[in-house]
Amino acid sequence: MATLKDVAALAKVHPSTVSRVLRSVENVPITEETRKRVIAAAKSLDYQPDQRARALRLGKSNTIGLIIPDISNPFFAEIAKSIEQESYDSGYTLVVCASNEDQEKEIDFVHNLISRGIDGLIIAPVQDSYEHLVDLKKRNYPFVLVDRCFDEFETNAVVSDNEAAAFEAMEYLKDLGHKRIGFLSGRSTIYTIRKRRQGYQKAVDLFGLDKDDALVSAGGFTFEEGYSETLKMLSLAHPPTALLIAGNRITFGALKAFVEKGLTIPDDISIIGFTDSIV
Amino acid sequence: MATLKDVAALAKVHPSTVSRVLRSVENVPITEETRKRVIAAAKSLDYQPDQRARALRLGKSNTIGLIIPDISNPFFAEIAKSIEQESYDSGYTLVVCASNEDQEKEIDFVHNLISRGIDGLIIAPVQDSYEHLVDLKKRNYPFVLVDRCFDEFETNAVVSDNEAAAFEAMEYLKDLGHKRIGFLSGRSTIYTIRKRRQGYQKAVDLFGLDKDDALVSAGGFTFEEGYSETLKMLSLAHPPTALLIAGNRITFGALKAFVEKGLTIPDDISIIGFTDSIV
DNA sequence: CTTTCCAATACAATCGATTGCAGCAAATAT
DNA sequence: ATATTTGCTGCAATCGATTGTATTGGAAAG
Structure with a gap:
């Protein structure tokens, strides 16, 4: 890698001059001839300023x-x-x-x-x-x-308004006639999850939906956890008729569970998932 | 941010000594007492060496x-x-x-x-x-x-052996009885795509499958392109009975086209896609 | 012919860390 | 008591780029 010094040597000027020419700003006057010589030298050496030196x-x-x-x-x-x-x-x-x-x-x-x-x-x-x-x-x-x-x-x-989003989703499901809605959660230490859950709870309370701890899963964000938690919820004595799902990977896990159980969306179950992603 | 100098000043030694203590390596001997003083100073200032200076x-x-x-x-x-x-x-x-x-x-x-x-x-x-x-x-x-x-x-x-992979996939589809297999490509300037296509062609030739330019799509890597190219191929006079798909997003686009056309996998059409990804 | 002034460029310090070498003290050798 | 070694630490240069402050040379002014 060529340095300022190399360019200066080739152009027969001082490194500081090279720097001034190349930054071009400043009100320091430079002879046109010098400028040209420096630029030519820089180009011929393919000079790239060292960013760590500049940063320092x-x-x-x-x-x-x-x-x-x-x-x-x-x-x-x-x-x-x-x-x-x-x-x-x-x-x-x-x-x-x-x-x-x-x-x-x-x-x-x-x-x-x-x-x-x-x-x-x-x-x-x-x-x-x-x-x-x-x-x-x-x-x-x-x-x-x-x-x-x-x-x-x-x-x-x-950040998004996760609570309002969850609430809106719940309202939509309620309007479809659902009374028993499950919530597939993620790690509950996380802001988004906590807020979504708050929205869920608020909707359950306000709309008088089924309130049941078994309808709220804990767990992480993974595909596998989504799959197993969904299976668990589907095998309840009173399984939910709809699910609100707090993460994209969890959603895909849930889908796998549906396929396995032979459930069709939206005929057999309704879902709304957060964080949509096609792929 | 505390520097070497700050630590040195606090420990009442020269910066070089601080550096030696902190790197600890070298066969330079340091008095235990000095070492302790330096380490204490570094800790109390929460010293973190400047990586750009070190790098330089x-x-x-x-x-x-x-x-x-x-x-x-x-x-x-x-x-x-x-x-x-x-x-x-x-x-x-x-x-x-x-x-x-x-x-x-x-x-x-x-x-x-x-x-x-x-x-x-x-x-x-x-x-x-x-x-x-x-x-x-x-x-x-x-x-x-x-x-x-x-x-x-x-x-x-x-890199993967894309040609062999494509060939194997084709062999599998052939063994299922398919004679007319489409190839959904991506940008053809790209190594992986070129190789996969070579594997496809080789299989078509070797197994005597239907050879038809309409069965090979061009295009990019996107979901949308996968969707539209699949629709195009499905609406051929003689549509393929199976597809080899050269990218994950293209695959999802194809799936959308299948859903829209009411086609079920594997009853109505078979597919093998590269780059599997669940989510 | 000297002084003044200005444009154009060079010098040197700096950023922060590292390291070969020098230096200084104490300890050992002669 | 002097010479030599050894152990520990300080000095200063370096990495590459930037920039405030000289310094130089030449032109204009006196």
């Missing part, structure tokens, strides 16, 4: 970090894609890290990314703890949460 | 870059996830970039990542051109291709 000197890296719990989940992958596109268009490079729903790893990534001189951070937190985020806030480090935030800790965040 | 000095960043065409495609997301996990376990940070099947962007990323002092590069190339990769190879820059490689240009690469 400037205290700015034009890079932002994104930490998501699971890159292989289309929901987060889609988020990553959008952020990446927007970053790229704004001249930023995005560093995507996958915490894999592991709190330790997330904390690791936060430290690691900061020490790399990242300009800002976007996090979909694991939500097993948040001291590291409190710390970020205290240090005035720019970061934004996405998809998940904390009730007890105020931050900038981009 | 050491010429090594412990970071590798991954460029994939589409992060929202579960196939690539899954690849990214595995590589990320493996990198993390080996003490490397992975930078994931999405070229979005845009050759210019890929080239941009290659330059950008290199100038960031990335230690190595993993690329699933767009395959519209490869001069930039030739350049990398010439400069002896460590990189590996994944999923896609070039017939005309030798590199390290991790």
